[in-house]
Amino acid sequence: MSMAKNILNEENKKNSFEVPVEYFDDLSLKIQNRIQNPNQVKANKFVFKPILAYSLGVVLILVMIFGLYKFSNSDKSIINLNNNEISELILNGDIELDDDQITDFYLANQTGDISYISTNQDGIYEYLNDEDLDEQSIYNEYN
Amino acid sequence: MADEKNNDKELLKIFHNPDSKNYGFSLIVNKYKQRIYWHIRRLVITHEDSDDLVQNTFIKAWKSLDNFREESQLYTWLYRIATNEALTFLNKKRKRFFIPINDVEKELTNHIETDSLFTGDEIQKKLQKAILTLPEKQRIVFNMKYFEEMKYEDMEEVLGTSVGALKASYHHAVKKIEKYFENI
Numbered sequence: 001m002s003m004a005k006n007i008l009n010e011e012n013k014k015n016s017f018e019v020p021v022e023y024f025d026d027l028s029l030k031i032q033n034r035i036q037n038p039n040q041v042k043a044n045k046f047v048f049k050p051i052l053a054y055s056l057g058v059v060l061i062l063v064m065i066f067g068l069y070k071f072s073n074s075d076k077s078i079i080n081l082n083n084n085e086i087s088e089l090i091l092n093g094d095i096e097l098d099d100d101q102i103t104d105f106y107l108a109n110q111t112g113d114i115s116y117i118s119t120n121q122d123g124i125y126e127y128l129n130d131e132d133l134d135e136q137s138i139y140n141e142y143n
Numbered sequence: 144m145a146d147e148k149n150n151d152k153e154l155l156k157i158f159h160n161p162d163s164k165n166y167g168f169s170l171i172v173n174k175y176k177q178r179i180y181w182h183i184r185r186l187v188i189t190h191e192d193s194d195d196l197v198q199n200t201f202i203k204a205w206k207s208l209d210n211f212r213e214e215s216q217l218y219t220w221l222y223r224i225a226t227n228e229a230l231t232f233l234n235k236k237r238k239r240f241f242i243p244i245n246d247v248e249k250e251l252t253n254h255i256e257t258d259s260l261f262t263g264d265e266i267q268k269k270l271q272k273a274i275l276t277l278p279e280k281q282r283i284v285f286n287m288k289y290f291e292e293m294k295y296e297d298m299e300e301v302l303g304t305s306v307g308a309l310k311a312s313y314h315h316a317v318k319k320i321e322k323y324f325e326n327i
Binding site for chain 2: 004005007008012013014015016017018019020023024027028030031032034035038
């Protein structure tokens with residue numbers, strides 16, 4: 001209790017803070033320089049107004065979130081295609097695959113029923129005719 | 144005090160003479176730079192911020208001194224600019240970091256713990272922390288009265304608050320600081 005009452009004594013009035021050596025000697029010069037060069041921007045000063053900086057930050061975060069969303073969705077759109085859609089993409093030339101890749105895809109998805117390749121696709125039908133091949137012989141060749 | 148007023152009148156006379164304006168201003172800076180610096184330092188605590196603010200204070204004084212009509216004393220006028228600079232700085236700091244009001248004072252309290260330019264003993268450190276728990280206005284009044292031993296009449300000129308209100312404010316601040324020490 002007595003300590004609390006005596007805390008505001010003369011001793012505790014003395015300055016508890018310090019400044020770097022010769023700070024006050026240089027201060028007048030610093031002030032004079034800033035008066036003579038009013039447009040000088042301090043190197044370590046924040047050049048953006050805070051509101052602009054935060055807005056820019058928010059925009060960047062939104063762009064990143066949008067980018068990540070698009071990226072993950074683009075994966076999903078391929079994954080979610082059914083076999084017929086993938087086949088169409090291959091036949092239309094939207095996805096370029098070599099013969100081995102097509103064969104691998106065919107074998108990986110074959111169930112004995114080859115109906116998922118639409119035989120009314122003009123391109124493949126003509127191709128099989130031209131090559132004197134039928135779908136069953138291709139299937140037999142790889143099994 | 145009368146001597147000081149006369150001395151300030153002399154300084155202003157030198158400043159208002161176009162041939163000696165720079166010299167007059169440098170005399171004013173040299174006379175008041177330390178008092179203004181310590182006033183700001185007790186409010187914002189860190190040396191780097193105080194350095195910026197004391198420079199801003201004198202630059203504003205330089206721009207406005209031509210319009211200073213000597214209705215108040217030069218030093219209370221400078222104190223008023225310095226106090227406004229410090230309070231504006233603290234308010235900006237609160238808004239900048241989106242943090243509640245008390246957190247700036249908490250940040251300043253933490254700074255006292257680690258500041259190599261704080262040379263006070265443990266009691267003085269606790270005293271500074273106790274002062275940082277005061278409401279802003281009480282903190283200013285307490286610093287000006289206790290550390291700077293400023294007269295209430297001069298504080299009235301600086302803060303635009305009546306002497307009675309200033310006395311009450313100081314009294315409340317002292318009670319809160321004593322209570323702070325009772326509880327530790």
